[in-house]
Amino acid sequence: MPPHVGTLEAQIERRRRALDALPDDFHRYIFLRELQDSNEILFQALVQSDLPHMLPLVYTPTVGEGCRRFSEIWRKARGLFISWPNRDRIEHMLANPAFDRVKVIVVSDGERILGLGDQGAGGMGIPIGKLALYTACAGIHPGEVLPILLDAGTDNAALRDDPLYVGWRHARVRGEDYDGFVDQFVEVVAQRWPHVVLQWEDFAGANAWKLLDRYRTMLPSFNDDIQGTAATAVGTLMAAVRRVGSPLQDQRIVMFGFGAAGAGIADLLVRAMVEDGASEAQARAAIWPVDCMGLVMAGQDGLSPAQRRYARRAQDIASWGCASDAAPSLAQVVRHVGATVLVGTSGQPGAFSEEVIRAMASGTAQPIVFPLSNPISHCEAHPVDVQAWSEGRAIIGTGSPFAVEGITQVNNVYVFPGLGLGVLAARASQVTDEMFLAAARTIAGMNSNGPLLPPIERLRDVALEVACAVSQGAGGPDRAEIAAVMWQAQYQGGPIRL
Structure with a gap:
C-alpha cells in the first residue's frame, strides 16, 4: 500500500474525475452502481456532494436504460429477488x-x-435507485433499506429469449395465483417488520390500485406512482397557481393520461380544493380527464373505479357541437373548457401538440403545462416547444430533467424520502392521504422566487421539512429529533465497507 492516507473528500474527487471521463450517462450509471456495491459510504458521499449532477445518473432519466439493460450489466446481487x-x-x-x-x-x-413497459427482473433498478435517494436525501442508513423484486415472470418475449436475462423465464402469473403470491409476501413482511415503510413501485395500473387499497391498512404502505406523484404534482401546481394569483379551485384542469398516476393526482387535487373551501362536487367539476381515446365519458367500457369518479356526462359537452359517435379529442377539450392547467401522465411523446398548446395559450394569460411522463423519450412535449407555442407565457413543470432555463422538474424525490422518514419518526401505523397533502403543501411553500420548487441541492432540507410536517401531523417528534437521526456519509474510525 502507498503511504498516503486519503480523506473522504480526496476519494470523492478521484471518483468524480473518473466519472466525468466516461463517454455517456449510461456508463456513468454503471460506474455508480459498481461503486455502490464496493464502497457504499463513498458512493453516498459522492452523490450527496453534487445532487444536481448525480440525481439524473442515479435515477431518472438514466435508470430507465439501466432497467432495460439490467441483465446485460449485471455484476453483483443487490436486494432480494423473490x-x-x-x-x-x-x-x-x-x-x-x-x-x-x-x-x-x-x-x-x-x-x-x-414509460418502458414490462422489464421483468430488470425492474429491480427502480427499487435500488429509489432507496439510494432515501439515503442521500432523507438520511436513512443504507443498512436499513431493502430493494425487492417480486418476479412473477414477464410478458416481454424479447427478455425471455435473451440468454443473459437474469429473471424467471416464464409468462407473467396473473389472477388468483398472482394475488396469492403478493399476499404471502406482505404477510411475511408485516410479521417480520411491523413498522416497516413498504413502498410499491411501477406495478401495472389495475394492480397498483388493488394492492394499494388491499394493504394500506395492514402496515405503513403507499404507492409512489399514485400517491407520491400526486403529492409532488399537486404541490408544484399549488406553487404555480400562487404565482398566477388565482385559487386552485378556480382552475380548469385537463388531465391527459388518466391511469393510476393521473387518477391519483386528481384525487389529491380534490382533497386539497375541499380543504381550501370548495365542495367535493365543485372540485370534481374542475377536472377533465382525457385518455388516448379522448374525453373519458360515463358509460364507456372498461373504466376503472377511479376513472368513473371523474367521467363526464353527455350534458357536460352538449353545447360543444362534437360528433356524437366519438369522444372529444384533447385539443377539443382544451379549447372548449378554456383549460388553465394541462397535466400529462400518458407516456405518449408529442401528445401536447402545437395545436393544443396554442389553444390553451389563447384562453389564459399564463397557462400551466406539466408534461410529466418519464423518460424523456416519452414526455408529452419538449419544454422549449411549449415555451415557443405559448409565446413564453407558460409555467412549465416536467417529469424528466431538461437543460432549459426556468423549467421545474416535478420529481417524486421531493416527497417520498421525507414522507418515509416522517412515517418512521412518528411510528405511524398507516400512510394517510393527509400525509401526502401535508407533503404537497410543504414543498409548495418552500420556494417563493424562481423555479416552482426548491433547487435540487436542497433536497436534504426538503426531506427534513416534509418529514416534520408528516411526523407532527401524526403526533410524532419535532424537527430537532428527526434531524438528529439522519445518517451522514462519513467513515467512522477509518475507511470501512458496509
Missing part, C-alpha cells in the same frame, strides 16, 4: 439476519417501468 418458483420460501428468505435492521422496503414486479 421469484414465483420460490414463493414457499419467502419467510425463510426474509429471515436472513442481514435484514434485521430494515426500516424501508421498495418493491416492484417490473411490469410497468416508467
